[in-house]
Amino acid sequence: MEKHIVVLPGDGIGPEVTKAAKGVLETVAEQFGHRFTFETHEIGGAAIDNQGTPLPEDTISACKKADGILLGAVGGPKWDSLPGHMRPEKGLLGIRKQLGLFANLRPVKGFKPLLHASPLKPEVVEGSDLLIVRELTGGLYFGEPSERRNNGKEVVDTLAYSRYEMERIVDKAFQSAQVRRNHLTSVDKANVLESSRMWREVVEEKKQDYPDVNVEHMLVDAAAMKLVTNPGYFDVIVTENMFGDILSDEASVLTGSLGMLPSASIRQDGLGLYEPVHGSAPDIAGEDKANPLATILSAAMMLRHSFNMNEEADEIEAAVHSVLNNKYHTADLDINGGSQVSGSEMAKKISEQM
């Protein structure tokens, strides 16, 4: 198959980790007889510096024509004092919204050789394997009005959703549960918020269409507790944008390997933006120290979710497991009796392993 991939390296360690993942994608193409073409564009701080805006027009138009988008990371202290609309994060929010990437998939699964780095006790974290499905283009982060009022004495933000926006993300979550362990936890604050009451209704309606999935409702405060006390309880969690932002970051530290976590932001037709969960780590940028595995695993998600190449994705994931089991790791990780390698060496090991 032929696929066209837009690479958005972004800031900090973004260029190194996307380069590493691109190499692995090239190995996949060779092995499976695909043709992947690549095109690179700017986003975030790099785009602010060179083009005066965090999300240039040509970046958006290239992404619109792509089959898949691979992003490194955006942001850094250099741009932290710019006004709101000129912040690197605006690029990220903008691309999600303009491309309609409404479903954010955040799998969290421990790697045996790394679990010792978890803040949780082994018996609490062992075996946990969950997926957070976060609504990504609605709710409080996009609602209008969002403004000062009454001479700056008051302020409002707006949590707005249409029923349709809820339906499509809830469908996505039920479908995700069907190819996992058939257990869906819908998280809301229905004892207080009207939007959460509507959310709960939508879930109740939709569950008729997925009789094989076991669905339950949980309040967001209870979910924030249970993620820590019993992460293994969860299979798929679905929730609105802001709750998803908080819970998915909380979940990302449970297994002790934040540097290993991929994410996908996708829409109905399969177009998706894939990026590691970790940030741009400007302090180690350019030193070939950064762990490329989260970005490589994000590329595997692209193969699976945007290109329908499941075998290819399995192959990458298996290679990551093998290399860790062979005790190779980057500087951010620690494996008992292991060998530390650079970011580019790690990427090479993955390609070799495949």
Next chain:
Amino acid sequence: MEKHIVVLPGDGIGPEVTKAAKGVLETVAEQFGHRFTFETHEIGGAAIDNQGTPLPEDTISACKKADGILLGAVGGPKWDSLPGHMRPEKGLLGIRKQLGLFANLRPVKGFKPLLHASPLKPEVVEGSDLLIVRELTGGLYFGEPSERRNNGKEVVDTLAYSRYEMERIVDKAFQSAQVRRNHLTSVDKANVLESSRMWREVVEEKKQDYPDVNVEHMLVDAAAMKLVTNPGYFDVIVTENMFGDILSDEASVLTGSLGMLPSASIRQDGLGLYEPVHGSAPDIAGEDKANPLATILSAAMMLRHSFNMNEEADEIEAAVHSVLNNKYHTADLDINGGSQVSGSEMAKKISEQM
């Protein structure tokens, strides 16, 4: 001193744990020569059953005249299918709002003999001692409009704050930090929300008045991570209502003794409502199994924050520590080589210890 206390037992184990705390308050009065008078009123499910509303008028008017309010717990499956305005939680939201209890103080501190029950590794949780100051009467949980629109196809909730509401809670937090370790973490989502940008401005302004306090800003997603990876990092956290709801519940499970955590909801003039963080536990209600220590520690917070009786509060807290160190515990806890006692026995042990 003479103080008048309104007791709101509420639902489930609420009556048992407030009774236990009342006993301890009577011991304090005797020992220190105070006169505490008590008056009991209904709230939550009990009030729905007997008076048809979760927050009866006479409950509110009694609370308005009180020096302090001690609450057990509200809610239970029995009332879960009632419409929104008839839910027990409405009683809680209503009393906070009508009395103007804008500052929710949630201390989280481990007890040595109980730390083994934490989901976190000992080296991660040891020594953590933090206080979350949550704004309690503004933001998304109270903002208008909160409604369906366009024939039920859309919904909005509103996150509204006045600058004044932000200023008073931020002041409270700085003052709390001054009597602790002088480190304040203000949590917001200033990279996305206008209300958070105003919040950050208010904190920046206020910090001029508290030069002895070391203040920093943290994004809510980063805070949700750091609470798990390094709870000992925090001293005082201040944040708006919804972020505070989620983070304080997340924090409440870190030390492994949710059944031990007190809370205070207070206003400027010192009037406050004091309640345990745990819920109404209907499954064990009436069996004298419930752990009364969180409510007893809430009573200690009342002495400290509403009555300015610091010595008396210290005395209760010291008694709780001693009794645990002597290895007495209720059924929800486990102490190596300890003796399990009933809820009422536990309360008696605290009074004896004093």
